[in-house]
Amino acid sequence: ADEPAQExxxxxxxxxxxxxxxxxxxxxxxxxxxxQTGEAGGITQQIGATNFPDYAxxxxxxxxxxxxxxxxxxxxxxxxxxxxESFSNLRSRGSSLCNIGILVVDIMHGLEPQTLESLEMLRxxxxxxIVALNKxxxxxxxxxxxxxxxFTTFNQQDENARDEFMRRARETVIAxxxxxxxxxxxxxNPDPEEYISLVPTSxxxxxxxxxxxxxxxxxxxxxxxxFIKYSPQLRATVLEVKVIEGLGTTIDVILANGEINEDDxxxxxxxxxxxxxxxxxxxxxxxxxxxxxxxxxQHHKSIRATAGVKISAQGLDHAMSGxxxxxxxxxxxxxxxxxxxxxxxxxxxxxxxQKGKGVHVQASTVGSLEALLEFLKESKIxxxxxxxxxxxxxxxxxxxxxxxxxxKKQYATVLAFDVKVHQEAVEYAETNGVxxxxxxxxxxxxxxxxxxxxxxxx
Ligand code: GTP
Ligand code: MG
Ligand code: NA
Numbered sequence: 001a002d003e004p005a006q007e008x009x010x011x012x013x014x015x016x017x018x019x020x021x022x023x024x025x026x027x028x029x030x031x032x033x034x035x036q037t038g039e040a041g042g043i044t045q046q047i048g049a050t051n052f053p054d055y056a057x058x059x060x061x062x063x064x065x066x067x068x069x070x071x072x073x074x075x076x077x078x079x080x081x082x083x084x085e086s087f088s089n090l091r092s093r094g095s096s097l098c099n100i101g102i103l104v105v106d107i108m109h110g111l112e113p114q115t116l117e118s119l120e121m122l123r124x125x126x127x128x129x130i131v132a133l134n135k136x137x138x139x140x141x142x143x144x145x146x147x148x149x150x151f152t153t154f155n156q157q158d159e160n161a162r163d164e165f166m167r168r169a170r171e172t173v174i175a176x177x178x179x180x181x182x183x184x185x186x187x188x189n190p191d192p193e194e195y196i197s198l199v200p201t202s203x204x205x206x207x208x209x210x211x212x213x214x215x216x217x218x219x220x221x222x223x224x225x226x227f228i229k230y231s232p233q234l235r236a237t238v239l240e241v242k243v244i245e246g247l248g249t250t251i252d253v254i255l256a257n258g259e260i261n262e263d264d265x266x267x268x269x270x271x272x273x274x275x276x277x278x279x280x281x282x283x284x285x286x287x288x289x290x291x292x293x294x295x296x297x298q299h300h301k302s303i304r305a306t307a308g309v310k311i312s313a314q315g316l317d318h319a320m321s322g323x324x325x326x327x328x329x330x331x332x333x334x335x336x337x338x339x340x341x342x343x344x345x346x347x348x349x350x351x352x353x354q355k356g357k358g359v360h361v362q363a364s365t366v367g368s369l370e371a372l373l374e375f376l377k378e379s380k381i382x383x384x385x386x387x388x389x390x391x392x393x394x395x396x397x398x399x400x401x402x403x404x405x406x407x408k409k410q411y412a413t414v415l416a417f418d419v420k421v422h423q424e425a426v427e428y429a430e431t432n433g434v435x436x437x438x439x440x441x442x443x444x445x446x447x448x449x450x451x452x453x454x455x456x457x458x
Pocket of ligand 2: 043
């Protein structure tokens with residue numbers, strides 16, 4: 001069917017903040033999902049994306065008593081990021097892709113290290129953002145009113161709970177002032193361009209979420225309206241690379257502008273050189289479903305910005321997240337596009353030891369691999385080789401080559417993050433003096449390895 005040309009494309013909204021402030025839980029509340037409880041250790045270790053349609057926004061915002069917002073955007077594409085300190089690469093990637101941000105602050109803790117780091121990222125890129133002052137349900141004696149707008153619930157709280165809230169909100173304003181920033185509760189904000197708006201929320205009770213989304217919609221449609229018009233010029237970035245059962249290696253892509261079609265020839269950066277391939281399936285998760293959680297996918301012939309898209313194609317095994325995705329309109333532009341995509345990703349290779357000394361590192365996604373590499377670099381643990389996906393015998397053999405080369409014994413190690421290790425690989429390691437450490441939390445891996453190094457020294 002012929003659709004009328006869209007005025008607006010969905011703005012990309014990125015959620016940032018210190019670990020455990022409630023970023024994922026807020027999204028769970030909005031989506032009616034349960035992603036956070038399924039995370040290892042309750043921490044986010046991947047970047048996520050959710051296509052959020054306008055009808056869902058309309059439903060949530062309807063609770064606002066004094067605000068009539070005419071929703072013109074077709075929805076939001078929401079990016080969730082990890083708050084743990086190891087993942088600044090993913091915070092940086094998320095913030096580089098977004099039009100607007102929500103910085104989540106735990107009202108019980110105020111400004112924390114990754115709050116400030118995220119704040120810097122947003123300011124450096126000139127991205128407008130608001131603050132969700134989260135966990136208001138933890139005020140002593142708070143009487144929750146599920147999913148209500150802030151004033152509706154605030155007005156019926158006891159004086160003690162109201163006082164505690166006002167005191168903590170004031171403390172947060174002062175903490176911002178100490179960083180040289182003006183902040184105000186959003187309903188008292190004298191100038192939203194000068195003052196950061198604080199929106200009180202609870203991810204557990206849903207209180208304040210209507211206010212939060214109402215404000216986001218309002219800001220995107222007024223202050224940002226120039227930046228969220230659809231244009232056909234393709235702009236797409238690979239968010240994650242991962243193996244999905246039944247689909248093989250897939251890439252999760254943020255389509256920020258333009259259109260992608262089912263049989264397009266695409267070009268992305270890769271660990272072993274640029275990749276040119278034909279799209280086999282063009283998929284999206286169901287609306288309101290997190291892309292990083294395996295689920296049912298919708299198939300498309302063609303997708304227009306803005307969208308979080310999963311692409312399955314041959315040859316994506318060594319694709320790199322963070323790469324731009326380009327579409328080749330003809331054969332002869334392919335070499336040029338290949339050169340183009342590979343330029344941006346030179347960074348990750350700088351983590352690999354030039355003399356071939358160091359451990360072998362393996363992770364479930366390129367994003368987590370990058371975080372792990374960054375972490376190992378800071379910890380001065382050299383890395384000789386890397387891979388994505390389950391650990392096979394051939395990966396163990398790479399670690400084994402450290403012994404043959406006469407390098408330190410502890411380098412004959414596989415550090416495997418959030419991936420399966422095949423039985424054959426385990427057996428091969430045992431008989432050939434290779435250690436395999438596995439963990440589903442990055443810093444546990446580091447702890448195991450450090451302990452091992454000390455044991456070897458003894
Ligand atoms: P990372 O992604 O690991 O940085 O954490 P996060 O910011 O996504 O926080 P997450 O959603 O994992 O929540 C952390 C903890 O805080 C969980 O135990 C949540 O149940 C709890 N929590 C989150 N929001 C609220 C809230 O509004 N009220 C209360 N009482 N608890 C909350
Ligand atoms: Mg999270
Ligand atoms: Na968490």
